[in-house]
Amino acid sequence: MATPTYDLLDSTTLASSASSVTFSSISQDYRDLVLVVGWGYADFRFNSDTGSNYSKVVMAGRSAGASSASGTGTVIGPQYASSVAGVSILQIMDYSATDKHKSCLLRISSNASVTEATAGRWANTAALTAIEVRGTTFPADTTFHLFGIAS
Amino acid sequence: MAYELIETIELASAASSIEFTSIPQDGVDLLLVVSGRSDKATPVSDLLIRFNADSTNSYDRVQLVGSGTAVSTFKTSSSEPYLIGPRLPAATSTANTFSNDQIYISNYTSSSAKSISQDKVSEDNATTAYQAILAQSWSGSVGITSITIETFGVEQMVADTTASLYKIS
Numbered sequence: 623m624a625t626p627t628y629d630l631l632d633s634t635t636l637a638s639s640a641s642s643v644t645f646s647s648i649s650q651d652y653r654d655l656v657l658v659v660g661w662g663y664a665d666f667r668f669n670s671d672t673g674s675n676y677s678k679v680v681m682a683g684r685s686a687g688a689s690s691a692s693g694t695g696t697v698i699g700p701q702y703a704s705s706v707a708g709v710s711i712l713q714i715m716d717y718s719a720t721d722k723h724k725s726c727l728l729r730i731s732s733n734a735s736v737t738e739a740t741a742g743r744w745a746n747t748a749a750l751t752a753i754e755v756r757g758t759t760f761p762a763d764t765t766f767h768l769f770g771i772a773s
Numbered sequence: 774m775a776y777e778l779i780e781t782i783e784l785a786s787a788a789s790s791i792e793f794t795s796i797p798q799d800g801v802d803l804l805l806v807v808s809g810r811s812d813k814a815t816p817v818s819d820l821l822i823r824f825n826a827d828s829t830n831s832y833d834r835v836q837l838v839g840s841g842t843a844v845s846t847f848k849t850s851s852s853e854p855y856l857i858g859p860r861l862p863a864a865t866s867t868a869n870t871f872s873n874d875q876i877y878i879s880n881y882t883s884s885s886a887k888s889i890s891q892d893k894v895s896e897d898n899a900t901t902a903y904q905a906i907l908a909q910s911w912s913g914s915v916g917i918t919s920i921t922i923e924t925f926g927v928e929q930m931v932a933d934t935t936a937s938l939y940k941i942s
Binding site: 627628629630633658660662681682683684685687688707708709711729730731732733734735736737738739763765767769 | 775776801834836837838844846847848877880883885886888890892906907908941
């Protein structure tokens, strides 16, 4: 068996509804991060940066047809999804690097309503040490899992 | 431990189904990775997936598809008796080309409906290309203890088709 390369860094299951969950003091010992949210809508903010430093391009499929959009904002998040059950998976590459903007991929799957794929960039060269998951009211029992992927 | 391989099934000969049973209930999420090819002459075809052998109308999906020349979407208007699975290259596709499909199942032991995020590609290094992202759901209110991957009709998955199931905990 190969050596496991996905390590669970932190995990939270909500005992009651909440508007945000924050992972802080993230270990800098991995290459990439994967954050899985057991809900079909979530925004992500890095290192408490509230500036308009997050850009994205997104493609989506829904009953209205195929859609695509791009833009800049204060978070990385869904474009067309609504706050319903589903799963959101965010992968952040080279998150501890201090010489590059941080690239990420976000897959939003809102139960049978919207499927989205987003390529995002945080225009900041600082090492990523904190992630705030926000953007909606997450119901009780929503799960949040942060994984580190070893080099 | 975070990602733990539960089982890999590699077909030694053509078969119409692959089944994972007695899935442990001590994980949080599941990841199913499938690489397959069909013995059907043409056209390419999708596999179907069922949880706990549930063949009632309890599965829904929305999908975005790219074919190399066009983009399209589809949303189920009513629940179906299966989850859509991998799209397999046909027997007439370029030799040795297989599909690649990744299915992430969130909170698989919960008593609520299950949410599924799926990415799949089927490309034969010739004229046929297919990629899709899907949001699917299963309304079952029990933990997933078995997963069955099946062909729709008389076709079979060829030898060397593989399916790996990971538990994430």
